[in-house]
Amino acid sequence: MPYLLPPKLYNDLAHWWPLLSPVEDYRDEARSYHQLFSRHPRPIRTVLELGCGGGNNAYFLKQYYEMTLVDVSPRMLAVCAATNPECTLVHGDMRHVRLEQQFDAVFVHDAVSYIATEEDLRLMAETAAHHCVRGGLVFMAPDFLRESFREGVDHGGSDDNQGRGIRFLEWTWDPDPDDTTYTVDFAYLLKQADGTVHAEHDRHIMGLFSRHVWLSVLEDAGFAPLIEQLVSGEDTCDGPTVMHAVTGTRT
Known part of the structure; x- marks a missing residue:
C-alpha cells in the first residue's frame, strides 16, 4: 500500500484545521518535547520538523529553537504560515525532501503515522539521517506502536468568533491485524457563519x-535508537496520557 495523504482534512478542508485541532491543545505536549530535547547531550539550537501540518507544535517550540518546517500539503503549509510567520517553511515529502542544511534535531510528530509501509519508513529515516548532524537527535511520535495499538472512539471540535464551528467523531479500527496499517474514519459536522x-x-x-x-529501521539509517514513554497533559479517568516516542542519536 502506498504512502497516503488523506485528501480532505489536509487539502479541501485544511482551513478547518485550527478549529478541529486548536493550537492551545498542544501546549503540554510541546512542553514534554522541549524537556526531552533539553536532556539531549548535544545542545539543540536548530530543528527540522518533517510533516509539520498546521504548525501547532512549532508555535510553542519556536521560542526555544530555530525551526524549519516541511509539509507535503500546500494548504496545510498556508495554515502553518499564518501561525508561524517567523519560521522557514518548505513544501516537500518527508520521504524524499533534501535541504542544503543539517540540523541539531529532526522532529517528526504524528505525521509519521501516515507512513504505511516499511519501505517508506526506511525512506523517511534516511531523510532524517541526511539532515541530522553527528550526535544530533531524531524524535518521532507515532500515534501507536503495534504493541500499544487499541481501537477506540474520540470526539471534539470548537468554534470561532465568526460563527463557524466544527464537531467531529473519530473512529480508530484495524480491518486487518496482519498488515502494517490501521484505519481512522472521521465524520465532520461543519457549521458555516450563516x-x-x-x-x-x-x-x-x-x-x-x-x-x-x-x-x-533507525539503526540501519545511522542512529542509536531508543523507545521512550512520555507523559503529557492532564490525567484522565484512565490515568495520565502516555505517548511512545521513537528517538535516536545520529552516529
Whole structure:
C-alpha cells in the first residue's frame, strides 16, 4: 500500500484545521518535547520538523529553537504560515525532501503515522539521517506502536468568533491485524457563519509497526535508537496520557 495523504482534512478542508485541532491543545505536549530535547547531550539550537501540518507544535517550540518546517500539503503549509510567520517553511515529502542544511534535531510528530509501509519508513529515516548532524537527535511520535495499538472512539471540535464551528467523531479500527496499517474514519459536522451545516466523511490510512521494526529501521539509517514513554497533559479517568516516542542519536 502506498504512502497516503488523506485528501480532505489536509487539502479541501485544511482551513478547518485550527478549529478541529486548536493550537492551545498542544501546549503540554510541546512542553514534554522541549524537556526531552533539553536532556539531549548535544545542545539543540536548530530543528527540522518533517510533516509539520498546521504548525501547532512549532508555535510553542519556536521560542526555544530555530525551526524549519516541511509539509507535503500546500494548504496545510498556508495554515502553518499564518501561525508561524517567523519560521522557514518548505513544501516537500518527508520521504524524499533534501535541504542544503543539517540540523541539531529532526522532529517528526504524528505525521509519521501516515507512513504505511516499511519501505517508506526506511525512506523517511534516511531523510532524517541526511539532515541530522553527528550526535544530533531524531524524535518521532507515532500515534501507536503495534504493541500499544487499541481501537477506540474520540470526539471534539470548537468554534470561532465568526460563527463557524466544527464537531467531529473519530473512529480508530484495524480491518486487518496482519498488515502494517490501521484505519481512522472521521465524520465532520461543519457549521458555516450563516448557520448552515453539512457533513463530511474522511478516511485516514495509518501505518503500524512493531518496536523491533522501528528500532531496526533507525539503526540501519545511522542512529542509536531508543523507545521512550512520555507523559503529557492532564490525567484522565484512565490515568495520565502516555505517548511512545521513537528517538535516536545520529552516529
